[in-house]
Amino acid sequence: MLTNSRLVHQPHDHSRCINAALSRADELCVASKARLTPTRKSVLQLLWQSHRPLGAYQLQDQLAVLSGKSIAPPTIYRAIEFLLGLGLIHRIASLNAYIGCPFPGSDHSNLFMICNQCGSAAEVAHNGLNELLQKASDKADFTLQSQALELFGLCPNCSLSADQTGPASPENRQ
Amino acid sequence: MLTNSRLVHQPHDHSRCINAALSRADELCVASKARLTPTRKSVLQLLWQSHRPLGAYQLQDQLAVLSGKSIAPPTIYRAIEFLLGLGLIHRIASLNAYIGCPFPGSDHSNLFMICNQCGSAAEVAHNGLNELLQKASDKADFTLQSQALELFGLCPNCSLSADQTGPASPENRQ
DNA sequence: AATTTTATTGTTATATTATAACGTTACATT
DNA sequence: AATGTAACGTTATAATATAACAATAAAATT
Numbered sequence: 001m002l003t004n005s006r007l008v009h010q011p012h013d014h015s016r017c018i019n020a021a022l023s024r025a026d027e028l029c030v031a032s033k034a035r036l037t038p039t040r041k042s043v044l045q046l047l048w049q050s051h052r053p054l055g056a057y058q059l060q061d062q063l064a065v066l067s068g069k070s071i072a073p074p075t076i077y078r079a080i081e082f083l084l085g086l087g088l089i090h091r092i093a094s095l096n097a098y099i100g101c102p103f104p105g106s107d108h109s110n111l112f113m114i115c116n117q118c119g120s121a122a123e124v125a126h127n128g129l130n131e132l133l134q135k136a137s138d139k140a141d142f143t144l145q146s147q148a149l150e151l152f153g154l155c156p157n158c159s160l161s162a163d164q165t166g167p168a169s170p171e172n173r174q
Numbered sequence: 175m176l177t178n179s180r181l182v183h184q185p186h187d188h189s190r191c192i193n194a195a196l197s198r199a200d201e202l203c204v205a206s207k208a209r210l211t212p213t214r215k216s217v218l219q220l221l222w223q224s225h226r227p228l229g230a231y232q233l234q235d236q237l238a239v240l241s242g243k244s245i246a247p248p249t250i251y252r253a254i255e256f257l258l259g260l261g262l263i264h265r266i267a268s269l270n271a272y273i274g275c276p277f278p279g280s281d282h283s284n285l286f287m288i289c290n291q292c293g294s295a296a297e298v299a300h301n302g303l304n305e306l307l308q309k310a311s312d313k314a315d316f317t318l319q320s321q322a323l324e325l326f327g328l329c330p331n332c333s334l335s336a337d338q339t340g341p342a343s344p345e346n347r348q
Numbered sequence: 349a350a351t352t353t354t355a356t357t358g359t360t361a362t363a364t365t366a367t368a369a370c371g372t373t374a375c376a377t378t
Numbered sequence: 379a380a381t382g383t384a385a386c387g388t389t390a391t392a393a394t395a396t397a398a399c400a401a402t403a404a405a406a407t408t
């Protein structure tokens with residue numbers, strides 16, 4: 001079971017996440033002869049600014065700040081489409097939002113654990129789960145092609161806070 | 175593994191599906207002292223006209239035909255909200271669409287198998303799957319509260335057609 | 349280097365999905 | 379019948395996403 005859950009929910013040097021993601025993206029683009037243009041790079045970077053999914057219009061706002069000029073929706077969606085295509089990010093359908101993929105390249109299908117409190121999302125690649133889904137599909141004569149698996153609840157930090165006083169303190173939010 | 179997959183993908187007396195759904199809804203509403211008003215009933219019925227999810231605006235169009243007058247979005251969404259609340263229908267996030275629940279009342283969390291070709295959606299209640307997801311959540315210290323599980327691929331009928339000539343004939347669609 | 353081709357972005361307009369706010373009607377209880 | 383509540387009607391608008399076409403930049407070819 002490959003996951004970034006620990007990393008997501010513990011204090012860590014987050015600039016390393018971002019840098020790692022950007023250099024993985026560079027490699028992947030070189031390998032597939034795709035161009036990581038400034039817009040695309042910025043969108044990817046923004047999707048790694050936190051371990052929380054962002055919507056297209058949040059990206060638009062933040063990109064405007066980052067680049068100093070306003071950028072229309074189609075450009076944002078094009079960058080999103082490009083990054084999705086390379087497997088560098090994922091779409092979270094329940095939220096209409098997007099998040100960086102912690103292990104692009106590796107052939108995995110994804111399960112997300114999304115916190116209702118702080119909005120964090122951890123990704124899990126779970127072989128047992130995928131096998132089970134494949135089995136269930138076979139049994140139903142269903143030809144499985146892709147999947148969207150989204151769990152909602154409380155992340156480790158917010159679970160703890162919920163046991164105790166109340167909602168997580170803003171500092172704990174990540 | 176409880177599922178309506180067989181039923182969905184075989185020719186059957188579909189009016190029985192609709193009638194069964196409506197009378198289950200009646201019972202459930204009586205039990206919970208909720209009112210199954212004409213609008214709500216019509217929406218539920220429309221969501222059972224096929225084993226395919228429908229969007230809110232498709233519902234709006236069809237409701238207009240059914241009732242002879244045009245009905246504004248808020249009314250549709252209110253009916254949807256009501257039916258979701260009672261567990262009589264489900265929302266399929268990846269499609270922004272809604273579908274009747276074949277086993278309301280039973281405490282289940284749902285997996286959908288959605289056909290990319292004909293648009294049919296079968297629901298599966300899979301204990302093993304839910305246990306596995308619970309375990310994975312526990313392992314990650316994640317407090318699981320709800321889930322959206324959507325598989326995409328080819329239903330039994332369209333799988334067969336794909337093996338052979340091409341897309342399923344319209345008559346096979348259902 | 350100039351030309352051609354292709355990929356990317358800009359721009360405008362609009363489609364699609366969903367909700368807010370407030371008024372009106374219908375129903376249920378007393 | 380009077381009152382309170384739930385449901386619906388109506389208007390406006392928010393939020394998410396894409397179509398269509400023009401302009402530009404980068405890459406490939408000559």
